[in-house]
Amino acid sequence: MSATLSKPPLAAERGDASSPKLAEAKLSEALAQLRSLLGEAQQLAEVVQQKVMGSRKTPAAAVRADAARIEELERMLEASQRDQQELSDQLVDAENLAGKLMSLYVATYQLHVSLDPVEVQNAIAEIAKDLLGASSFALLIKDDVEGGCEVALSQGVRDGSRFAGQHYMGGDATVDATLADGILRLEQQGESEALAAVPLRVEEATVGAIVILRLLDHKATPLSEDRDILDLLAAHAASALFAARVYSKTDRKLRTLQSLVNLIRGA
Amino acid sequence: MPLKKKILVVEDSKLVHKMYELMLRPHEIVHCYDGHEALQNLGDHPDTELILLDLNMPRMSGLEFLGHIKADPVFSLIPVVIVSTEGKEEDTQRGLEAGAAAYITKPFQREDIVEVITRLTKTA
Numbered sequence: 001m002s003a004t005l006s007k008p009p010l011a012a013e014r015g016d017a018s019s020p021k022l023a024e025a026k027l028s029e030a031l032a033q034l035r036s037l038l039g040e041a042q043q044l045a046e047v048v049q050q051k052v053m054g055s056r057k058t059p060a061a062a063v064r065a066d067a068a069r070i071e072e073l074e075r076m077l078e079a080s081q082r083d084q085q086e087l088s089d090q091l092v093d094a095e096n097l098a099g100k101l102m103s104l105y106v107a108t109y110q111l112h113v114s115l116d117p118v119e120v121q122n123a124i125a126e127i128a129k130d131l132l133g134a135s136s137f138a139l140l141i142k143d144d145v146e147g148g149c150e151v152a153l154s155q156g157v158r159d160g161s162r163f164a165g166q167h168y169m170g171g172d173a174t175v176d177a178t179l180a181d182g183i184l185r186l187e188q189q190g191e192s193e194a195l196a197a198v199p200l201r202v203e204e205a206t207v208g209a210i211v212i213l214r215l216l217d218h219k220a221t222p223l224s225e226d227r228d229i230l231d232l233l234a235a236h237a238a239s240a241l242f243a244a245r246v247y248s249k250t251d252r253k254l255r256t257l258q259s260l261v262n263l264i265r266g267a
Numbered sequence: 268m269p270l271k272k273k274i275l276v277v278e279d280s281k282l283v284h285k286m287y288e289l290m291l292r293p294h295e296i297v298h299c300y301d302g303h304e305a306l307q308n309l310g311d312h313p314d315t316e317l318i319l320l321d322l323n324m325p326r327m328s329g330l331e332f333l334g335h336i337k338a339d340p341v342f343s344l345i346p347v348v349i350v351s352t353e354g355k356e357e358d359t360q361r362g363l364e365a366g367a368a369a370y371i372t373k374p375f376q377r378e379d380i381v382e383v384i385t386r387l388t389k390t391a
Binding site: 095098099102103105106107109110122123126127129130131132133135216217218219 | 280281282283285286289290352354355372373374376377378
């Protein structure tokens with residue numbers, strides 16, 4: 001759109017300058033022309049303003065949009081921090097679980113890696129000492145011939161204890177109860193010396209017990225937190241020990257028979 | 268610095284050896300069952316970066332072994348971590364005064380061992 005504004009004629013140019021009415025009329029016409037042009041300019045300015053507003057928000061609207069975006073980002077950050085904490089907790093739990101499973105695996109492995117009764121007993125002792133933190137303990141195996149139990153292994157047992165000799169003839173209520181019913185007991189009761197009595201089971205029969213008498217002073221966690229290892233001992237220690245003893249006995253008999261055969265052949 | 272370290276384990280318990288074997292993957296473990304055997308093996312493994320040492324062992328105790336190591340100019344810089352059931356304050360003090368870089372009591376958690384190994388082999 002273009003507009004040209006013609007200049008009003010100068011007095012010298014006007015031939016009829018002496019006529020005031022004519023001059024007034026021309027002035028009115030020029031004013032009307034000016035008003036029309038001003039109106040057009042205003043319309044043009046409005047169009048331009050509308051176009052500019054359409055493409056750009058006002059500063060207040062932009063601030064509101066930014067605040068909303070910041071709030072949304074803060075919410076996302078909080079959610080992400082919660083997720084991170086949850087994952088971190090899960091990682092700690094998983095590592096603890098992995099540690100426990102590792103202990104159980106190693107204990108099982110060591111119990112069954114050998115058919116030598118002495119090696120199996122050493123494995124039981126190492127589990128009691130290095131995994132459970134026991135400073136004093138005894139391994140009892142029921143003696144069907146003499147009654148009571150054979151003390152197959154003991155460490156750190158004080159003199160005068162019922163478990164100090166080669167044989168345990170009963171008398172400790174907690175241990176006797178475990179030998180009778182095959183139930184794991186984890187609390188010291190009454191006059192009992194035992195902190196824990198772990199039954200040794202072969203199939204359904206209770207064939208002995210591991211008696212924990214004292215823990216290392218610096219052991220931080222109670223025995224109840226080692227329940228998995230105690231259960232594993234109850235399930236595996238006896239079968240490993242009995243298998244080793246049977247193998248050892250059979251092997252001895254076989255060697256004796258072999259010697260006899262060799263002797264007869266030689267004769 | 269390579270991630271895989273060579274670690275000498277001096278320990279008489281087979282169960283603890285097995286634990287280390289699983290816990291310390293992928294590090295290379297050299298197994299010794301007493302101080303005497305460890306001294307003999309160390310000559311074959313001069314690139315050992317850390318020693319995990321029990322105290323109560325047959326033939327040569329952990330402290331005796333530590334004394335030999337600290338007197339040897341070649342091996343005295345290898346960090347030694349005592350891992351023992353002896354947990355009294357004076358036991359810890361004695362071990363650290365003998366030259367151990369750290370003292371861990373049994374029964375231990377995997378993270379205790381891993382943290383100490385990471386710390387000591389980083390500065391080694």
